[in-house]
Amino acid sequence: MKLTKISDSSIAITRKGLATLDHEPVARREFSFSILWRGIQKRCPQCGVGDVLTGYLKPKASCEHCGEDFSHISADDGPAWLSLLVVGHAVVPLMLILGRDPAIPALLAVVILAIITLVGVYFILPRAKGAFIALIWVTGATGEDMLSADQDVQE
Numbered sequence: 176m177k178l179t180k181i182s183d184s185s186i187a188i189t190r191k192g193l194a195t196l197d198h199e200p201v202a203r204r205e206f207s208f209s210i211l212w213r214g215i216q217k218r219c220p221q222c223g224v225g226d227v228l229t230g231y232l233k234p235k236a237s238c239e240h241c242g243e244d245f246s247h248i249s250a251d252d253g254p255a256w257l258s259l260l261v262v263g264h265a266v267v268p269l270m271l272i273l274g275r276d277p278a279i280p281a282l283l284a285v286v287i288l289a290i291i292t293l294v295g296v297y298f299i300l301p302r303a304k305g306a307f308i309a310l311i312w313v314t315g316a317t318g319e320d321m322l323s324a325d326q327d328v329q330e
């Protein structure tokens with residue numbers, strides 16, 4: 176949904192009418208690869224200094240450096256999907272190569288593939304989560320409009 180900013184107040188016109196925004200209107204943000212790269216580095220997409228994750232995968236509610244609010248952003252299954260997409264494209268060809276080589280015992284092939292999968296997912300998953308948080312932040316695709324549409328249907 177495209178938001179049209181009408182003034183410096185926190186009110187914007189959406190497709191469904193008036194809505195209040197408690198964060199910066201999306202219309203001000205433009206995608207750039209530096210924003211995506213900040214996300215991949217698990218850094219705040221706004222300032223690039225603060226972290227977006229605490230611990231391994233838990234997202235922070237806001238940036239400790241610039242105070243940007245991330246509480247409305249939920250990456251959901253996106254990071255898992257991207258991690259499996261990347262790791263799968265490395266593991267499946269290796270599976271075919273190792274599986275067809277009679278010199279490599281099947282158990283050894285399974286151990287090698289399992290290690291590559293675990294290490295690959297461990298490395299990629301938090302970076303994918305940071306990237307998704309940055310992309311959702313820059314596009315404003317938080318799903319809040321979908322939730323309000325569901326509530327309209329129920330009323």
Ligand SMILES: [Zn+2]
Pocket residue numbers: 219220221222223224225238239240241242243
């Ligand atoms: Zn920040």
